[in-house]
Amino acid sequence: MAKSWLFFDLDRTLWDFERNSLETLKGLFVDADLKAKGVADFDAFNTVYQRENKACWDLYLAGQMTKPVLRTTRFRRALEGVGVDCLHTAEFMGEEYVSRGPHQTHLMEGAIDVLKALRDRGHSLHILTNGFKEVQHIKVRNTGIGDHVDAVWTSDELGHLKPLPACFEGALRGAGGAVESAWMIGDDHEADVVGAHACGWKSVHFAPNGDTPADSPAVASVAHLRELLAVLP
Missing domain, CATH: 1.10.150.240 (Putative phosphatase; domain 2)
Structure with a gap:
């Protein structure tokens, strides 16, 4: 794979x-x-x-x-x-x-299991967030998410917010990834999906409430994180 x-x-x-x-x-x-x-x-x-x-x-x-x-x-x-x-x-x-x-350590249902499964497939997993660096790193560490991702990229540290292309480009460059193999998974359609699409990335909209726009450029929309296992490579 x-x-x-x-x-x-x-x-x-x-x-x-x-x-x-x-x-x-x-x-x-x-x-x-x-x-x-x-x-x-x-x-x-x-x-x-x-x-x-x-x-x-x-x-x-x-x-x-x-x-x-x-x-x-x-x-x-x-x-x-x-x-x-x-x-x-x-x-x-x-x-x-x-x-x-x-x-606080509550995670969305299935979060850790999905990260484990995707990492077992040989993928490189990362966090890309608009949150403040001084709080996002604590969340990742305290919840155990950090044990299952390769790096955490915050807009603070990148100097740009999603959906700006520079945010995605900076994270991908730092991760050593390739545009044709990059995916963004997130709940904010504008910041995560539209922003990723503008940079040539594929994306999945996480929409527990089913609020994905009909004309969304996302490859897929999922209501539960476990659905990602059938959508992502």
Whole structure:
């Protein structure tokens, strides 16, 4: 079997971002004593936080917000949205979220088994993520993913975010791979699939909710990671 270079996104593809983030936020809600500050309901806070977090990440990915600003701003805006105007609390939650979150270890179902099986086929496995380097490497190490991949490539270290071609090209060059044998597997259709396609890579869209566009350039769309074993070489 010919060797391929398989690049996996991390958050929401291998690492169960939603579950891990929720557990971290619940702990912060208690430790920041938000009930005493007038926020009686975690779900209400979380709804506002998710909205503000997405808005801040959209700005970050567009190059309109820096990483340090994002960390505090998403919590400041979320707190203001539930009636808490306290920069100190926002700064505390921002720092603690980044500190605690990466130590959560829930993975998407089948993640380790699939990585093992693909490596047994002789492929070179890598992580290619837009996440922050100081947290993504911790996630990979603490979950055991690092035992089954050859390298972790973060946008921080590459100097470019997916879907920019320079991000994919830098990772592939560092991995010593060939364009015709490169694959990207990820949940973000624009960043992972469209970005990979623009560089001549093949791709698989990981879409547990079945939200792959009809005109997607992906070779395949899968709802479960184990389906990759029938799609990838």
